[in-house]
Amino acid sequence: MISYTIRRILMLIPVLIGMSLITFSIIHLIPGNPAQTILGEQATPQAIEQLEEQLGLNEPYFVQYGNYMMGLAQGDLGTSLRTKGEISSEIWPFLAATIELTIFAMVFAIIVGVNAGIISAWKQNSIFDYASMLIALVGVSMPIFWLGLMEQWIFAQELGWLPAFGRGNPRDPVETVTHFYLVDSMINGRPDQIWTSFKHLILPGVALGTIPMAIIARMTRSSMLEVLRSDYIRTIEAKGARDLSVVYRHGFKNAVIPVLTVVGLQTGTLLGGAILTETIFSWPGVGRYVYEAIGNRDYPVIQSGIIVIATMFVFINLIVDLLYSYIDPRIKY
Amino acid sequence: MNKPVLEVNHLSTHFFTDRGEIPAVDDVSFAIHEKEVLGIVGESGCGKSVTSLSVMGLVPNPPGKIVAGEILFRQQKAGNEVDEDLVKISKKRLRRIRGNQIAMIFQEPMTSLDPLFTIGFQIIEAVKLHRKVTKKQARQIAVDKLKLVGIPRPDEVVDEYPHQLSGGMRQRVMIAIAMSCDPEVLIADEPTTALDVTIQAQILELMKKLNKEKGTAIMMITHDLGVVAEMCDRVAVMYAGKIVEQGTVRTILKDPKHPYTRGLIRSLPKMHERDKRLYSIPGNVPKPGSIQNGCRFAPRCGDVFDRCLKENPELLPLNEGHHCRCFLYEKEGATVHAETVARS
Numbered sequence: 304m305i306s307y308t309i310r311r312i313l314m315l316i317p318v319l320i321g322m323s324l325i326t327f328s329i330i331h332l333i334p335g336n337p338a339q340t341i342l343g344e345q346a347t348p349q350a351i352e353q354l355e356e357q358l359g360l361n362e363p364y365f366v367q368y369g370n371y372m373m374g375l376a377q378g379d380l381g382t383s384l385r386t387k388g389e390i391s392s393e394i395w396p397f398l399a400a401t402i403e404l405t406i407f408a409m410v411f412a413i414i415v416g417v418n419a420g421i422i423s424a425w426k427q428n429s430i431f432d433y434a435s436m437l438i439a440l441v442g443v444s445m446p447i448f449w450l451g452l453m454e455q456w457i458f459a460q461e462l463g464w465l466p467a468f469g470r471g472n473p474r475d476p477v478e479t480v481t482h483f484y485l486v487d488s489m490i491n492g493r494p495d496q497i498w499t500s501f502k503h504l505i506l507p508g509v510a511l512g513t514i515p516m517a518i519i520a521r522m523t524r525s526s527m528l529e530v531l532r533s534d535y536i537r538t539i540e541a542k543g544a545r546d547l548s549v550v551y552r553h554g555f556k557n558a559v560i561p562v563l564t565v566v567g568l569q570t571g572t573l574l575g576g577a578i579l580t581e582t583i584f585s586w587p588g589v590g591r592y593v594y595e596a597i598g599n600r601d602y603p604v605i606q607s608g609i610i611v612i613a614t615m616f617v618f619i620n621l622i623v624d625l626l627y628s629y630i631d632p633r634i635k636y
Numbered sequence: 637m638n639k640p641v642l643e644v645n646h647l648s649t650h651f652f653t654d655r656g657e658i659p660a661v662d663d664v665s666f667a668i669h670e671k672e673v674l675g676i677v678g679e680s681g682c683g684k685s686v687t688s689l690s691v692m693g694l695v696p697n698p699p700g701k702i703v704a705g706e707i708l709f710r711q712q713k714a715g716n717e718v719d720e721d722l723v724k725i726s727k728k729r730l731r732r733i734r735g736n737q738i739a740m741i742f743q744e745p746m747t748s749l750d751p752l753f754t755i756g757f758q759i760i761e762a763v764k765l766h767r768k769v770t771k772k773q774a775r776q777i778a779v780d781k782l783k784l785v786g787i788p789r790p791d792e793v794v795d796e797y798p799h800q801l802s803g804g805m806r807q808r809v810m811i812a813i814a815m816s817c818d819p820e821v822l823i824a825d826e827p828t829t830a831l832d833v834t835i836q837a838q839i840l841e842l843m844k845k846l847n848k849e850k851g852t853a854i855m856m857i858t859h860d861l862g863v864v865a866e867m868c869d870r871v872a873v874m875y876a877g878k879i880v881e882q883g884t885v886r887t888i889l890k891d892p893k894h895p896y897t898r899g900l901i902r903s904l905p906k907m908h909e910r911d912k913r914l915y916s917i918p919g920n921v922p923k924p925g926s927i928q929n930g931c932r933f934a935p936r937c938g939d940v941f942d943r944c945l946k947e948n949p950e951l952l953p954l955n956e957g958h959h960c961r962c963f964l965y966e967k968e969g970a971t972v973h974a975e976t977v978a979r980s
Contacts, residue, residue, distance in 0.1 A: 534747040535749055542735035544761070557750065
């Protein structure tokens, strides 16, 4: 297990290098000149040339890539063209906001989706089964912006139960340490802020988690249906085990692998692609950070954003793979 | 003879499918006595597996359901012997008997163990469901049971996973799980069908040993008359959901009465008649749901007469403990008729 883990981590190195190369190349192929963008329309050719030299933009392609990778290896993601700030420190609050939201959304999706799927399979063709599969179908088909707007309308506007925008009360800002608001308010010993931050997570979290929830529910159900028909489940029933133990302990453990795959992929997607949700709920996440950088032609920020998101995706898949072999003793590489 | 531990009376298990109600088990009665091995023989689809699943309360529902009959299981209660009807008792009560006093092993050892849990866990799980034991004791029981079923190096196998064992070993583990609470009745549903011949012999030997040493009554479901001859004290022959003949293994094998049983035994290959073409019963097992009036074997029977197609024969006693469901044996005259038929 340990040697397998180490091997898998070493195998990440070529993956990450390849990924950075592709990202770097794509950014370079985008038309437009960064120096021109920084200096504006009226800049003289001399000034542009000077700046290009200063930024190392006139160096050969591979030298530029080498420089960039050297910086990356030291944790330096470069400098934002617009704010002139270090991206590595600038990106973190946005990233933390996204991670916090993603975790909340996925916890919601997993808890609801997995249980709905298990019970649907267990009580196949029952009213519960039909109802939850209908909800799952609606869940995957519903446009996320519409769901978000409906949530805001019902729960924020009409009922007034939950806040519609942002991460917290702007008049009482959370003192940031980690930039995970739930964690920070715990560190600061502010239960009221924990509650506020939690309430702010609910609407965007549910909106973001609905599609993964529906996919997880359907995947769990089909996987469970297959497992519950298998011979070993009958053996466990023949031992006199209680239904719950049969279904959850043995049934779900055997059904979990495809579900885990979906969870991994969905988590990765949410980390990078939550721009819609972040926009609707004014959530200051990394999706919007990168989106705004694209508008501003802030190449280093775009590049760093993509690399950070892709790296997280790669690591999530690594964790999923490691979990496979932890769960199933037959999976050994 | 000993008293019966398990008595099945007029059991009917039907499946409710899109094609209608299918009587997989129809009015089946038999009894298993203490320390006895009862064989239930029949072709695929004759209802022998469904019979055993009915006793365990494991008939998949829906679509299956026990529609009639009783399954009486003898219990010791405060020194008295009480019969409990497994059809009527609560699910909870049935769970307490299942795996504890009545255990079952299945046909497919390769897929009958949960691949994600160790052998030890799966035995201990069975023990813990019915006995209050500490972790250490449970593990010791697991090792002991593995030793009992003849698994080499039981201390190591206890921590291994099913995929690390061969089919024969897995079937031994299944038996160890079944024997983990020292059941009074062990139901074995074709336990050797999926195994190769040498392993078959070993598994049968093991089951015989458990029957002799532990006194476990065994209900042996099989289509293999060789297994019956090897293992059983009494045999019930099933055809299309009904028992057609029942008796001691000796009478059934040496002096079968029902035309179906006779056909089955005739279709066994014999050592001395090598060059003759092997006999087979003409026709096919009736499709479930396509059963009409009259004797179910009539369309394939060589001795069929008018009455067989109209009326359903009863299971009639012939001699002590020998029953047969056939009009040929209904009257003295008919018996003579049957003998002439048999001779010709």
